Amino acid sequence: MKILILLTSLFIAGISNAQDTTEYIVTVYDSNPYTIGIIAKFSSKVDTLSIHPACPNYDYPNGWSTFIRPNTNSLDFIGDSKWTVNHKSEISYNVDLSFVNRKWDVGNEQAGIYKDSSIFVVTRALFLTSNNHEKYKVSFNLPSEYNVIAPWRSIGTNRFMVDSKEELSNNTIVWGKVSSEKIRVKDFNLQFVLLGYEHGTTRMVGETFESILKEYLEIFPETPRSDYLITVFPFEQNDGEAYSTSNAFTLKSEPSSQNKMIWANQFAHELFHYWNGRMINGPERSKRQWFSEGATEYFANLALVRSNTISEKEFYRLIEKTVGLYFYYRNRQYPEVSLVEAGSEKSKYRFGVYNGGWCAAFVMDMIIREKTSDQTLSDFMNTLFRKYGLMNRSYILEDLEREFAEFLDIEDSSFFKNYIFGIEELPVEEYLDKIGVRIDYTSYEGTAFIFNDVTADHSQIVLRNKWLKD
Ligand SMILES: [Zn+2]
Numbered sequence: 001m002k003i004l005i006l007l008t009s010l011f012i013a014g015i016s017n018a019q020d021t022t023e024y025i026v027t028v029y030d031s032n033p034y035t036i037g038i039i040a041k042f043s044s045k046v047d048t049l050s051i052h053p054a055c056p057n058y059d060y061p062n063g064w065s066t067f068i069r070p071n072t073n074s075l076d077f078i079g080d081s082k083w084t085v086n087h088k089s090e091i092s093y094n095v096d097l098s099f100v101n102r103k104w105d106v107g108n109e110q111a112g113i114y115k116d117s118s119i120f121v122v123t124r125a126l127f128l129t130s131n132n133h134e135k136y137k138v139s140f141n142l143p144s145e146y147n148v149i150a151p152w153r154s155i156g157t158n159r160f161m162v163d164s165k166e167e168l169s170n171n172t173i174v175w176g177k178v179s180s181e182k183i184r185v186k187d188f189n190l191q192f193v194l195l196g197y198e199h200g201t202t203r204m205v206g207e208t209f210e211s212i213l214k215e216y217l218e219i220f221p222e223t224p225r226s227d228y229l230i231t232v233f234p235f236e237q238n239d240g241e242a243y244s245t246s247n248a249f250t251l252k253s254e255p256s257s258q259n260k261m262i263w264a265n266q267f268a269h270e271l272f273h274y275w276n277g278r279m280i281n282g283p284e285r286s287k288r289q290w291f292s293e294g295a296t297e298y299f300a301n302l303a304l305v306r307s308n309t310i311s312e313k314e315f316y317r318l319i320e321k322t323v324g325l326y327f328y329y330r331n332r333q334y335p336e337v338s339l340v341e342a343g344s345e346k347s348k349y350r351f352g353v354y355n356g357g358w359c360a361a362f363v364m365d366m367i368i369r370e371k372t373s374d375q376t377l378s379d380f381m382n383t384l385f386r387k388y389g390l391m392n393r394s395y396i397l398e399d400l401e402r403e404f405a406e407f408l409d410i411e412d413s414s415f416f417k418n419y420i421f422g423i424e425e426l427p428v429e430e431y432l433d434k435i436g437v438r439i440d441y442t443s444y445e446g447t448a449f450i451f452n453d454v455t456a457d458h459s460q461i462v463l464r465n466k467w468l469k470d
Helices: 002-019 063-067 097-101 165-169 201-219 260-272 289-306 312-333 339-345 350-371 377-389 397-408 414-420 428-434 458-469
Strands: 021-028 035-050 068-070 075-079 082-096 112-115 118-122 135-141 147-149 153-156 159-162 172-176 181-185 188-194 226-234 239-242 246-251 437-442 447-452
Touching: 063 068, 063 082, 063 097, 068 075, 082 097, 097 112, 097 118, 135 165, 172 226, 172 246, 181 201, 188 201, 201 260, 201 289, 201 377, 226 260, 239 260, 246 260, 260 289, 260 312, 289 312, 289 339, 289 350, 289 377, 289 458, 312 350, 312 437, 312 447, 339 350, 339 414, 350 377, 350 397, 350 414, 350 428, 350 458, 377 397, 397 414, 428 437
Parallel strands: 021 135, 188 226, 226 246
Antiparallel strands: 021 035, 035 082, 068 082, 075 082, 112 118, 118 172, 135 159, 147 172, 153 159, 181 188, 239 246, 437 447
């Protein structure tokens, strides 16, 4: 009887597993790198399918659907990233990847590239999905000598398990003759792919990535098991984009030990979005931009100096630009636009979002350090991560304001009122002074010069060193 029950429950478990897993089989051809075949086997019969709606190019009014070539009868495009398929549980289509050869205005890290006999592509362009909440199994048929490098959990050679639609279709992937480098810190599996670079740079890049990842896992020690992919390739300008469990960035010049300020910072910024932006996230996209971008850049810069990736002097060079342009924004460029409002037009108000957000994060850090003797903004970030990220809760700006007051154990939220919702100038100079750092700036020029104050006393130096170290 027991055996029968066991067998029955195994059988049911087997069925229910099969029922909520959609399988994709992706075929890559040696003869034509720009076409792939996809067979999708859905867990039940489906009528409507959709593709990821974010295709950042006005030339394609039909978005990523532009590149889908159906092999299945009655797989029809009906607009708005949607397709109908007449009650089927299996479909087959090709994807025309020739778009990776075009120059994308937003940067090809948001579309794809062909380099080193390999394709890098955003998965937004690949998968037609149903509305069912389910898991996905993705397997690849590849020519010999090809690898596939995916930001997903491996369940065998070229086979992966994907836990959500977001991870399936808002990510990046690489296949071809290139191989990846693997870094593991705690439960975080980081793979990176360098396309179009000499082999010699790999080691330096890997060591740098590892030390930055270690810094972040100290801030967020309870980060669950993660599989993450980074792709880097040369392009006309430095640019980057973060996806669900991957990021990709482009570099104007080849990575060297001299320009770590650029490429290591680019990496550090995009990787920090894994926590601040993905796990700590909320529906008010424009209202939280100053925090999502500003605190991210703040921790990226600090991770570089704290891990000795860059020197203290280089760190000051980095933040001089940031702070100088914030004063330009606040006092000259858009003195009437608050940091919250700046998120509504991210590129127009860039210096409000990124630079203002950075300065807000700095002042929040200093307020915490002043009020508590042993806490920093890192502890506040980890509190948000535990309460929201790990609990799958989204936050709105009022939550952030309340959490900050609770963390500091204060009633008054004048910080948010004055500097985030309001248009008062953030007291950057005042707080730098408290840690023995001098700043001289000219608002209308957007310039600032930052250096250690030679007259700083012992307690100021202690605070400064603590800031630069942790
Ligand atoms: Zn960002």
